[in-house]
Amino acid sequence: MSVSGLEEIIRIAAKGDGVTASGRHVPGTAPGDLVAADGTITRGPHHIDPPCRLFGQCGGCELQQVDDTGLADMVKGRVVHAARAQGMEPARVAPTHLSPPRSRRRASLRAVNGGGGRALIGFHAAGSHRVVDLRECHVLAPDLFTISGRLRNYLSKRKGKFSAEIDLTLIDQGVDCTIRNLPVEGLEQTEDLLDFCRDTALARLSLDQGFGAETFWEPEPVTVTLGGVAVPFPQGAFLQATQDGEDALTGAVRGWLGDCRAVADLFAGLGTFTFALPPHIPVLAAEAARDAVLACKAAASRHRRPVEAVHRDLFRNPLQPAELARFDGVVLDPPRAGARSQVEQLAASGVAKIAYVSCNPVSWSRDGALLAAAGYRLAEVRPVGQFRWSTHVELASLFLKDGE
Template sequence: MTQSSEIVRIAAKGDGVTADGRHVPRAAPGDVLRADGTLAPGQHHMAPPCRHFGTCGGCQLQHCDEAAIARYVAERVAFAAEGQGVALGAMFAPHLSPPRSRRRCSLHAASAGGKPVIGFREAGSHRVVDMRECHILAPELFALVPALRTLLARRKGRYAVDIELTLVDQGVDCALSGLSVEGLAETEELLAFAQAHGLARLTLDHGYGPEPMWEPEPATVTLGGVPVGFPSGGFLQATADGEAALAATVREWLAGCGTVADLFAGLGTFAFALAGPAKVLAVEAARDAHLACKAAAGRAGKPVHAMHRDLFRNPLQPEELDRFDAVLLDPPRAGAREQVARLAESTVARIAYVSCNPASWARDAAQLAAAGYRLEAARPVGQFVWSTHVELASLFVR
C-alpha cells in the first residue's frame, strides 16, 4: 500500500506534487496525501473564495494561500533558468497583484436553454461558466456582466459572442465580436446600453475588425503619466499594480542609461516610464499601437521616438543596438529568438528582459548567457492572481 506523502510544491499547471513525484489536483504545499488517496489540508491550504473555483478556467490556485503562491511564482522563474543551465543572481521578492485588480479580460457569452450565460470557459472545455461572482476582475468590469446578460436575454435564437472588457481612463471599453445587429431598433438598443452604463467605448466586430459604435471621447490609457490613445483590442499589462511593479523595477535597473531601445514596445508602457532621464527608441510592429505611441509622445513632448518595425522578421542588427546604453524587450509569449540572437552579437552593456512566459524567457536567457551575459537579477510578478500565469522582469549585464 502506498504510504502517506506530503505535497512539497506546485507544478507548472497548478497540481500539487509529492516528494515522490505524484501530481494531486487542488493540493497545496504542506498538504498530506493519505494512503487511501484523500487529502489532509496543511497550513497553506485555504478555502477558495469563489463558488466557481474548480469549474471556471480563470483560476487554478484559489486553494493556496499567498505564501504558497509567492513561492510558486518564484520557483517557476528559478526552475526555468535552472532547466536551461542559466545561473541566476539575485532573486527579488515576488510581487503579487491583489484580488479584484484585473483591468482587462476576455469573456464569452452563449445561449443555453434560451438564456444567456456569460463568463470564462471551463478548464479544458468550450463550455462557458455562467459567472455570478468573480474575485479577479476589477469591480468596474464585473459590474457590466449582469448588464450584458440582461441585454443578451432579449436576443432570440442561438449565439456565441466574445466579449473583451478593458478598463481605460474614461471607464470600460467593451468590444463585442460575433453579435449580429440588424436594423435600427437593435442599433439603438446597443447605443442606449452604452449610454446607460457609461461605457468609454462600445465596438462591434462582424469579422472585418472592430467598428466603434459609441465613443463620446477618445479612449486613452495613461502610461508613465502620459495619456495614450487605446486601440480596440490593444495590449495592456493585466493590472495597473503589476505594471507599476515591472516599470519601477526596470527603471531602477536602467537608472543612469542615457539612451534605451524599447523593443516590442506596444503602446509605450516602458518607453514612457523610462523617458525623461533617458531618450527612448520605441520599436513596435502593430501599426495601431505604434501610431498611438508616436502621437502620445508628440503631444506630451517626451523624448520617445516611435519606430514601426517587425522585430521577428527584421530584428535590430548589432550595429544598430550598439548605439544604446541599454535595451529593454518585452516580447510576446513565444519570446524573441531572432532579436536575442542579434543582441548576443552586440556590445550592449545592460538588457532588461520582461517576459510573460518563463519557458521562452529561459530559452532566450541561455542564448544571452552563451554570449557572455550574466543574469544578474530577476523579479517574478504574479499579475493574474490565483492563476498559473507568471510574468517577470530580468536584468542581463556584460
Template sequence: MSDIIIRVAARGDGVTENGRHAAFAAPGDTLSADGSVVPGPHHQTPPCGHFPRCGGCQLQHLDDESYAGFVTDRIASALDAQGLTAPLRPAHLSPPRSRRRATLHAEAKGGRVLIGFSEEKSHAIVDIAECHILAPELFALVAPLRALLQRWGFKRRGDVHLALADQGADILVTSFSPDGLEAAEAIIAFCQRHGVARFSVDDGLGAETRWEPEPVTITLGGVAVPLPPGAFLQATQDGEAALVAAVREAVGNPRATADLFAGLGTFALALPGKVYAAEGARDAILSLKGAANAQHRPVFAEHRDLYRRPLTKAELDRFDAIVLDPPRAGARDQAEALASAAVGAVAYVSCNPSSFARDARMMVDQGWSLEWVQPVGQFRWSTHVELAACFVRQASSG
C-alpha cells in the same frame, strides 16, 4: 502510507517528494495512500463558488505565501532547465479583484446567453455569477451585458474583451453586429446607464465602434495614449507598476534606450532620455507615436516586425540600454543579436519563464550576467507567471 506536498507543479498539481501528484493540493498538505488530500497550513478555502470548474483560476486553494512560492518556483525551474541560476526577488502579487483587462467568452445556449471564462481544459463556458479576479467595475457589466446580447439576438460564440480605460470601461464584443435604429438606441442606453466609455462590435471585418462620446485613452508614463479596441494592456495597474519599476531599475539612467515589442508604450513612456520604440502591431505603434508627439516626448516610434526583422548588432550598439517585452514565444532571433551587442544593460520582461530562460541562456553564453529576476503574479490564482530581469555585461577578465 502518506506523503507531504512539497511544491506545486507548472500546471497546478501538488507534488510530493517522491513524485506523486494531486490536484488542488497546496504545500504542506498530506496526500494519503488512497489519493485523498488532507489540507495543511497553506491550504485556504477557495473564495469563489465557481472554483475549480472555472478556468479563470487554477490556484485559489493556495494562500498568498504558497502562491508566491509557486510564482517564484516556476521561474527557478525554467532557469534550472537551461543550467542557469539567478537571484530571485520576492514575488510581487497583484491583489484580488484588480484585473483591468480580461477576455470572457459568450455563447447562446438553451435560450439564454452565457458569459464567462471557459472551464479548465474545455470549451464549455462557466456563466459567472461572481468573480474574485476582475475589477468590480468590469464584473458589474457582465449581467447587464448578458441581457443586452440576449435581447439583440446574439446567436454565435464570441469573445467579450473588457478593459478599464481612463474614461471607464471599454467593451468589444466579437461575432456580434446588430443593425437598425432600435439596436443602436439600446446600445447607447446601455452605455449611458452603466457609464461605459466605449462599445465596439466585430463581426469578422474589424472593430466597429458604436459608442464613444470622448476619445478613449489609457495613461502610461503620465501620457494619455489612444487605446485601440481590444488592445493589449498589462493585466493589472498594480502589476504594470511593479514591472515598470523593475525595468527602470535595470536600465538605470541611459541617454538612449531601445524599447522592443513596445506596444502602446508602457515602458517607452516611463524611461528617461531618448527612446526608440519598435512594435509590430500597427494600431498600437500609431497610438504611441501620436501620444508621444503631442506631449513632445523624445520617443521615435517605428512599425517593425521584430520576428521578421530584428534589430541587428550594429543597430543595437547605438543604445545605452535595451528593454524588450516579447509575446509568449519569446524573442529568439532578437536575443541572439542582443547577445553579441555592446549594450550596457538589458531589461527583459517576459510572460513565459521557459522562453525567457531559453533566451537568457543565449545571452549568458555570450558574456552577459543575469543579475536578478523580479517575479510578478498579476494573473491572480492562475498558472500564468510574469517577470522582469536585469542583464549586464560581465567585466572582461583580460
C-alpha cells in the same frame, strides 16, 4: 516526505497540480498537504478555503485553494527553475510580487443564450466549452464585473440564440468593450444597443460581425495612461493584465535603466516601458503593430518626449549590433515565444544593460542562455504573479555585460 504511507505535496506543477517527491500529481492540493494512497488529502499549512463559490466550476482560476505564501513560492520556483535548467543562477531573486484580488483590468468572456429568456456570461468551465455564469468573481476589477452584469441583462432581452465573445478592458475613460459574433440588425436593435452604451457610460463599444472590429460607440477618444502619459488606445491593443502588475514591472525597468544615456525599447507596444523611463532619456520604441506605433508616436509628440517610435518586425528584421551601438540600455518584452533572433543580435552587440521582461519563463530562459554564453550575467530576477490564482507567471530580469 512520506509518513506512514502519506506523501507530501512539495510544489505546484506548471498545470496547477500538486506534486509529491515521487512525482505523483494530485489536483486541488497545496504545498504541505499530505496525500494518502487512496487519494485522501490532509490539508497542510498553505491549503485554504477558496474565496469564490464558483471555484471548481469556473475555469477562470486554478489555485484558489493555495494561500499567498504558496502562490508566491510557485511563481518564484517557476522562474528560478527555468533559469537553472539553462545553467543560469540569478545573483539576486527579488521577493515575488502578487497582484491583489479584484485587480484584473482586462478579460475575455463568453456570452450565450441560456434558455428561458436569460443569458449566461462568464468564463468557460475548466476543460469544457460550457459557460459558467459569472455571478461572483474575485479576479475582475469591480468596474468590469459590473459591466458584465449589465451585459447579461441586456443580452437576456434579445431573442434567438447567440454565442458571442466579449473582451473588456479598463481604460482612462471607463470600460472598453468589444463584442464578436453578435448580430445587430435593423433600427430597433441598433437603438437598443446605443441606449445600453449610453446608460452604462461605456467608454467604447466595438462590434466584429466577421469582418473585423468596427467602432460602434465612442463619445470621446479613448486613452490609457502609461507612465503618466495618456496614450491613444487602439482596439485590441495589448495592456498588462493589472495596473499593479504593470507598476511592478515598469518599476523594475526604471530602476535598472533610469541612469542610461539612451534606451531601445524592443517590442514596445503602446510604450508601457518607454513612458515609464525618466522623461529626459531618448528612447527608440520599436514595434510591429502599426496602430500601436502611431499611438506611441502621437503621445510622445503631444507630451514632448524624446521618443522615436518605429514600425519594425523584430522577428524578421531585428536591430543589428551596429544599430544597437548607440544605446547603453535595452528593454524587451516579447510575446510568449520569446525573441531568439533579436536576442542573438543583442548578444553580439555588447549593450551594457538588458532588461528582459517575459510572460513565459521557458522561452525567457532559452533566450537568456544566449546572453549568458555571450558574457552577460543574470544580475537580478523579479517574479511577478499578476494573474492571481493561475499558473501564469511574469518576470522582469536584468542582464549585465561582464565588467558592468
